[in-house]
Structure formats: structure tokens, C-alpha cells
Amino acid sequence: RMSWDAYYNYDEINAWLDSLAADYPSIATVTDVGTSYEGRTMKLLKLSTGQAVHAIFTDGGMHAREWIAPATVTYFIQQLVAGDGVGLLDDVDFYFMPSINPDGYAYTFTEDRLWRKTRSPNPGSPCVGTDPNRNWSFHWMEGGASDMPCSEIYAGPEPFSEVEMRVVRDQLLVLRPRVYLTFHSYSQLWMYPWGYTTDLPDNWEDMHSLAIAAVAALTAVHGTQYEVGSSSNTSYIAAGGSDDWALSVGGSEYAYTIELRDQGQYGFELPENLIIPTAEETWEGFKLIAQFIGHY
Template sequence: MRILIICTLAYIALVSSKKSYNGYELLNIELNNYQRILLIENLISINKVQPASVVILKIQPFVLLVHGEVAELIYELLTNLGTKYSIEENIDNLLKIHENYNSMAPLQSNGTLNLNRYHTYDNIVQWMFQMKRDHSNDVKIIKIGKSWQKRSIFTIKINKGGKIGRKAIWLDAGIHANEWIGPAVMLYFIKDLLTGNSQMINFMTDNFDWYITPVINPDGYNFAWKHDRLWRKTRSSHPNNKCVGVDANRNWNIFFGEKLDTKDECSNTYEGPFAFSEPEVKAVASFLKSKHDIIAYLAFHSYSQAWMIPFANSKSDKPRDYDRLINMAKDISAAVTSKNGEKYTFGRISEFAGEATGSSADYTYLKLNITYSFGVELRDRGFYGFLLPPDQIFPTAQENLVGLYTLSQRLASLRNTF
């Protein structure tokens, strides 16, 4: 009853004014790496003259939000670059449909949070502590740090049976505030690992401990809920910056500052004034560095449907363990695809998300020597994009749980190498 009251009050609080995208158009653009560099250079110049007139939502595939005031200029630019693009004009309608669809699902199911809908950060944290109360012998809640706005960042550790000395697998999501499917899937993973009794679940919990952080960027996620559904960055405010926020997956201390598109403080991919400027990123990195039991790191994102290996920084460089990692990603993506028939692919992060500096998986692989570092792009392949309907949460979690099982099997067979 208590959690139902909390959820209801939280939802009522959300019925406030939200950012309107009336007058914006969404463009899906096909371009090569050279065209992308030229386009980003021009977009930075346009935004300096008319701030927030162009918003890069995703690098690969390249997705733009363009205000009508500069639309013709952008169309001319794209034509001159020789690119192909499609236009979606009713962004506000899509956002309203998404919000209404989620609000139609009940907040509670069988006395607990309904995991077949998206939830606020406060509700996620309340649910995590409820899991701790319900499974006190198998769960530990760890506060690993605080966000810029002083929200606590929580990790849940699952240690079934209290066995000492097991190696662990780390999962995180919500580093980008608009990727809501990630945190939702994390809750399903927690529930299944704690309550499931199948051969698959038993194998995963008998062989490994699990650290799961549903939301790395709670400030951004909260802002996306209350004010701007498509908000991506943190909510930090650094001296002399005219725009708020940093892309937390450009802020890790690896290859930092090597790309043009990360320099513009008003860009969605702004890297920050210095590496680890974001307390959220620094907190996660410090925690990972302090734990010597973690042998695999998985960062969940959306969208594209892919299991990916380092590097994010370069399409030409390969990690030293390339053959081992790419074969593992191939097997995992095939297993994920087999569950529901939704095609997942595999490759290096840079091949799916574009070349990006300061990413978490590159950092854990190179700086922390966590060989089995992966990025995972969840559903879908672009039809709904960041506005994935809540009825997609369960199948997305279901198929990727099979991926975690396949990963667990491969890692268990290599345990003598750790």
C-alpha cells in the first residue's frame, strides 16, 4: 500500500508543464563518417547563432531535432553534403502518445511495482529497497555516490546464498537520461535473478554475484521525467558554461578530448570541462576501481539492438582480445535473437554508436583491465527509438536475460583464467 501511495503522488507531481517540441522536426539522416564530421561542424556554428535550434539525439544512426526556424538551412546543408534523410513532423504528438501509453499501465501489480511500465527515479529506488527487505539474505544496497544535485546513486548487489569468493558481473543503465528502456530492463533483471528458479537463473546466481545500477544519471533521468522527455545529459552547471549538462558517456578518463563534437558545451555530446567532472561518472569509476571481484562490465543503452565490444574511440583500432570478445558477442547476439526473433547484431561500439571518446566500456577495458567489457544497445532499431512503448519492456528484458546467461556460461568456462 505504501509503495502505491508513493507512486500515485509521484505521478500527480509530474502533471506539470513539460518542454514542448512544437515546431520541431525529427530527421533521420544517412551519412558516412566524412559527411558526419562536416555536418557536426556546421551544426555547432548554427547553434552558436541560434542556441537549441538543432539537437543531436543520436550519432549513429544520425538523428536530429530541428526547429522550423532553421529547417530550410539544414535541408540545404544536407543536400549540399549529398545525404539522404527522412522527416517526422509530429514530435509533440509522438511524445504525448508515449506518455499516455505509459500512464495507462497500472503503477502496481500483485502488491509491488508494475515492471511493465516506466518509473520515476524515486520509485525505482523505493522498489530496490523493497527487494532488499524481501530478500535480505541475498541483497545488499550500496550507495556509491551522489549526483550533481545530491541525489544518491544506488547499486544493488545480488549474492545468492551468501557464498564468499564468487566473481561478479556489473550491469548499469540510465547514463543517458532519455534511454528509459535501460533502467526498466535492469529492474526485470534484478527481479528475475532474485525470484527465478529456472536452470538458467540458478546457473547465473550460483556462479556469479551481480552488481546492478539501474540509473547512473539520476538528475538527468528525473529531468527527463518532469520537464524534457528527450533530455540526454547530466544536470551539472560548470563555471562559464552557457548550457547545462554533460554527456556522461563522454566524461570518462579515456581518450578524453580527442573529438570535435565533444567540445561544444551546448551539444548533446559535450564531454565536460575535464575528465570525471561529473560526480556520477567519478562515483561509478571509483567504485569499480575499488572492486577486484568484477570480471565483466556491461553498459546498457538504447537503441539499435546490438551487443558491442570496445573500442568506442576508433573504427580502425581493435582491442588486444578482439577475437575472443567478438566471438563472444557473436554468440550472445545469436542467443538474444533466438529468444523472440528480434534481430540483434554485434561488433565494435564505434561501428554502432559512432566514434566516441571518454566512454565507459573503453575505460573499464583499458584502465581497469576488465577484459569482458561490453556495450549493449537494447530495442528497438529506430521505429520508436527513445520512445519505446512500455509493452516492449518485458520482451526486451526476456531476450537480453538469455544474453546474460550465455555470457555467464562463457565466463564460467574461463574461470581458471581470472
């Protein structure tokens, strides 16, 4: 029903998630876990055989215009239910939320293709929206974030002001996944914390070496090059990101922000014929992480 030769809107993604629970009842469970500011239902998909010890939580679409992220995350889901995971589901429970900024994502289909933020109004300002990846509480507003509502990196009036990020946070607090993956675009970067400082986390070497292995698997598919490093060292300081929160407050052992294709030729407007090449190479990196977690 989804074909990955086109981008799908929010309602289509939600309908597809529901269809998985019906088509694969022995492994797929879909739960409504919240409602966006404008009233859209947010769904969590769990893929599990009931045997696994470890969990990987994967989200996409935090930034509305980064369409390749939900497309890639839904491709992972398709591969897993279609059996390309070969044994992966026995070792790892997978949790997916492919499009965690529903109002922003919908807005990019109807009003403004390059919208980034949420769609909640800012009292006293004509500008709408908060940057969801500046809105998490760990070292909130300490760098690379703005307190001005018209900014593209507006952190919000307080941590977790955005209901959509509270919904994701609350799932992470319950599930406490060993691995947290958040898919963005673009730049071809496989990044780990911290974003709020150029200091490195205690276990950065483990995160670094696993990322190197994932990128090697990715690159082997089509030759696409990725850079690996902490987000502040590979790109810029930005506090209030979900990855920093997941590694610290959320208790995940591995937290990655992956910036998918490309390197700026098309940027956020990656053509539909590049969805499959992007998704299939990233799937190899994703699988490597899952296999590692399943065995160690």
C-alpha cells in the same frame, strides 16, 4: 511491486532496490555509494551467495532519455532474485546500478522527455549538462566528442568532471569486475571497445565470439536482430566512454555497450508494452554471458 508494464521514476527504482535487501536478505545487499549533483542517492545492489569467484557489473540509464535501459536492468535483478538464474548466483557475483544519471533521468520525467546529459551547470554558458559517456578519462576528447557545453556530446571541462561518473568509476576500481555491461538505447547493437579508435583491443575475438553467442540467445526469444562489433566500427568514433575505460583502466576482460530496442520506429520513446519483450530477450543474452563467465 514493479511490473515492467510501465516505466518507473528514479525514486521508485531506489525504493524498489531497498525493498530487495529487505525481501531477500540472504543474497541482496544495497549500499549508498554516492550522491548526484542535485543530491539524489546513488545505490549499488549486490546479489551474491558468497561462493562466486567472478563478478559482473551492470549499469543502465547513463543517458537520461534511454528509459528502456533501467527497465531492462531492473528486470534482470527481478529474474535473479526470483530464482530464474538457476545456479548462476553460485558462480557469479552480480553488481547493479540501474540508473546512473539520476538528475537527468528525473528531468526526463518532469521537464524534457528527450534530455540526454547530466544536469550540472556549465559556468559561462546558458547550456546545462555533460554527456556522461564522453566524460571518462581513457583517450578523453580524442574523437566524437565536443568541447562546447551546448552540444549533446559535450565531454565536460575535464575527465570525470561529473560526480555521477566518479561514483561509478570508484565502484569499478574497488570491485574490478571481470565483465562490465552498460545498457543504452537504441539501435539493437551489442558492442565492444574501442570507441575512441577503429583499432581493435587485443582480446577482441573473445569479446566478439561471446557477444555472438549472447545475441543468438537473445534473437531466439522473439527474432529480434542485433549487430555485433566494436562500437567505432558498428556506429561511430566516440572517445570517453565507460566501456573503453572499463576494459583498459578498469581491468575488465569483457566490456560491452548494449544498445537495446528499437531501430528507430519509436527510438528513445519505446512504448511500455515493449518493455517486457525487450527485457525478456535481453535477459537470455545476459544469462549466457553470466553462464560463460561462471564456467570459464
